[in-house]
Amino acid sequence: MRGLWTTARVRSAEERVLAVTPPGALMRRAAFGVASVALELLGGRRRVGLLVGAGNNGGDALWAGHHLRRRGVAVFAVLLAPERAHPEGLAAFRRAGGRVVAELPPVDLVVDGIVGLSARGPLRPDAAEHVARLDAPVLAVDLPSGVDPDTGAVDGPHVRAHTTVTFGCLKPVHALADCGDVRLVDLGLGPELGGPDLVELELDDVGAAWPVPGPEDDKYTQGVTGVAAGSATYPGAAVLSTGAAVLATSGMVRYAGAAADHVRARWPEAVCTGSTTDAGRVQSWVVGPGLGTGLSAEAVLRGVLEAGVPVCADADAITMLANNPDLWDARDPGTPLVLTPHDREYERLLGPVGPDRVAAARRAADRFDAVVLLKGHTTVIAGPDGRTLVNRARSSWAATAGSGDVLSGVLGALLAAGLDPVLAAGCAARAHVLAAELAADGAPVPASVLLAALPDAIRAVRPL
Numbered sequence: 001m002r003g004l005w006t007t008a009r010v011r012s013a014e015e016r017v018l019a020v021t022p023p024g025a026l027m028r029r030a031a032f033g034v035a036s037v038a039l040e041l042l043g044g045r046r047r048v049g050l051l052v053g054a055g056n057n058g059g060d061a062l063w064a065g066h067h068l069r070r071r072g073v074a075v076f077a078v079l080l081a082p083e084r085a086h087p088e089g090l091a092a093f094r095r096a097g098g099r100v101v102a103e104l105p106p107v108d109l110v111v112d113g114i115v116g117l118s119a120r121g122p123l124r125p126d127a128a129e130h131v132a133r134l135d136a137p138v139l140a141v142d143l144p145s146g147v148d149p150d151t152g153a154v155d156g157p158h159v160r161a162h163t164t165v166t167f168g169c170l171k172p173v174h175a176l177a178d179c180g181d182v183r184l185v186d187l188g189l190g191p192e193l194g195g196p197d198l199v200e201l202e203l204d205d206v207g208a209a210w211p212v213p214g215p216e217d218d219k220y221t222q223g224v225t226g227v228a229a230g231s232a233t234y235p236g237a238a239v240l241s242t243g244a245a246v247l248a249t250s251g252m253v254r255y256a257g258a259a260a261d262h263v264r265a266r267w268p269e270a271v272c273t274g275s276t277t278d279a280g281r282v283q284s285w286v287v288g289p290g291l292g293t294g295l296s297a298e299a300v301l302r303g304v305l306e307a308g309v310p311v312c313a314d315a316d317a318i319t320m321l322a323n324n325p326d327l328w329d330a331r332d333p334g335t336p337l338v339l340t341p342h343d344r345e346y347e348r349l350l351g352p353v354g355p356d357r358v359a360a361a362r363r364a365a366d367r368f369d370a371v372v373l374l375k376g377h378t379t380v381i382a383g384p385d386g387r388t389l390v391n392r393a394r395s396s397w398a399a400t401a402g403s404g405d406v407l408s409g410v411l412g413a414l415l416a417a418g419l420d421p422v423l424a425a426g427c428a429a430r431a432h433v434l435a436a437e438l439a440a441d442g443a444p445v446p447a448s449v450l451l452a453a454l455p456d457a458i459r460a461v462r463p464l
């Protein structure tokens with residue numbers, strides 16, 4: 001598990017550490033970390049450029065330039081606000097033989113010290129012009145400048161980092177946006193930080209949580225997943241969602257709906273009926289993919305919400321809840337509900353997602369007293385208790401029709417197995433990303449192939 005702390009939390013921890021640390025010591029430690037990673041990336045090459053802003057982020061870059069000079073590297077600095085450049089950092093840089101220039105000459109690596117934690121919004125025009133001219137890889141100090149530290153949002157010119165060196169702890173930007181390879185330099189903030197604001201599950205966490213049958217188990221004890229999805233128009237959604245539940249966990253999957261023949265033909269192990277009313281007992285329901293939004297679909301959703309087992313409400317189920325708020329009343333208040341909207345479905349529920357996906361997911365979790373999994377390249381999972389997970393895809397191949405149906409089936413199976421719903425959502429999202437990576441391997445991947453890669457993804461995360 002990787003914890004991430006917002007800038008406000010980092011600042012208050014830093015204040016307490018600064019109060020008991022000699023002046024400048026934290027910055028020099030941070031800068032030494034930047035210089036060490038720069039030397040590693042240079043691999044023997046010897047020319048570095050610095051882009052230096054007005055704040056302490058620029059100070060870090062100048063001190064890193066000082067360390068690099070001492071290791072014999074030629075270092076050139078562009079000062080974006082010369083009169084406000086960090087005075088001690090600039091003096092040390094000059095003393096060590098660093099050269100201040102109006103424009104960077106050809107270099108092997110650029111250190112981005114334009115802005116750090118205090119900045120908001122895109123790069124200003126002068127900084128953006130320098131960044132647009134770069135052709136060397138960029139090592140970002142703390143975060144790629146122009147990317148919002150707390151939301152990862154990008155709204156104009158920004159730095160694209162090959163590597164980011166950050167200090168003290170990871171911040172939301174490091175999980176929500178592309179920061180390249182992220183390295184952490186310890187500043188001793190740990191004891192002052194408290195619990196993280198956001199958490200990113202690692203593969204080991206997913207593997208440890210994934211349900212595995214024991215010697216005493218049979219097909220019922222592991223939780224039976226119910227899938228209420230598909231229609232005459234969209235049988236494929238039922239096939240994909242049911243198949244994902246079949247592959248995600250051992251045990252049993254019941255399918256109930258109009259696509260029973262299609263599901264049976266593809267997944268003979270699923271127990272299929274035409275209606276949720278005669279489906280038999282289940283320990284969770286997945287409802288919505290390809291279901292339609294008519295009166296009969298509403299009746300299905302109502303029945304599932306009343307059933308008293310955890311529900312994953314996806315796709316058309318979300319649209320129905322948005323269109324007909326009376327449906328919320330059918331919900332059994334004591335049982336978990338996981339909503340899995342993409343941005344357009346979210347908008348139907350609560351208006352535009354906006355640039356802050358974490359805040360949006362939390363808003364919905366709070367409003368609906370549900371776990372909300374806001375899908376996208378960066379998926380955010382918020383629980384009604386405030387827990388928040390983020391899961392960033394490494395590629396965008398999963399942006400393909402039907403891939404959300406696969407996610408819903410995996411999530412439903414993990415709910416049936418009894419996983420805590422926030423953890424279930426986090427594990428499903430992580431395994432889905434991994435299956436997409438394994439299946440795509442650099443080329444487009446249809447959802448049915450992503451689905452077929454689920455067993456490989458599960459094998460890859462399970463402890464040896």
Ligand SMILES: NC(=O)C1=CN([C@@H]2O[C@H](COP(=O)(O)OP(=O)(O)OC[C@H]3O[C@@H](n4cnc5c(N)ncnc54)[C@H](OP(=O)(O)O)[C@@H]3O)[C@@H](O)[C@H]2O)[C@@H](O)CC1
Pocket residue numbers: 014018026027028030053054055056057058060114115116117118119120121122123124127141142146167
């Ligand atoms: N605290 C610590 O213990 C440690 C902190 N450390 C380091 O300090 C960093 C935080 O430093 P910080 O607070 O000085 O602010 P920082 O992010 O460098 O720059 C803000 C300045 O930039 C400007 N500016 C704003 N927006 C902008 C934009 N879009 N485009 C361009 N310019 C923009 C704005 O100026 P103004 O608006 O006045 O023109 C403001 O002056 C942190 O990320 C880490 O690297 C490490 O040394 C470890 C120890």
Ligand SMILES: Nc1ncnc2c1ncn2[C@@H]1O[C@H](COP(=O)(O)OP(=O)(O)O)[C@@H](O)[C@H]1O
Pocket residue numbers: 315342375376377378379393395396397398399400401402403404405406407432
């Ligand atoms: N740009 C992207 N990069 C990576 N994954 C993405 C991207 N866009 C969407 N996804 C993922 O693909 C899936 C799409 O789900 P959804 O929009 O419901 O598709 P469908 O309704 O066709 O099944 C989600 O798991 C989402 O997180």
Ligand SMILES: [K+]
Pocket residue numbers: 057112113114115116140141142143144145
């Ligand atoms: K930076």
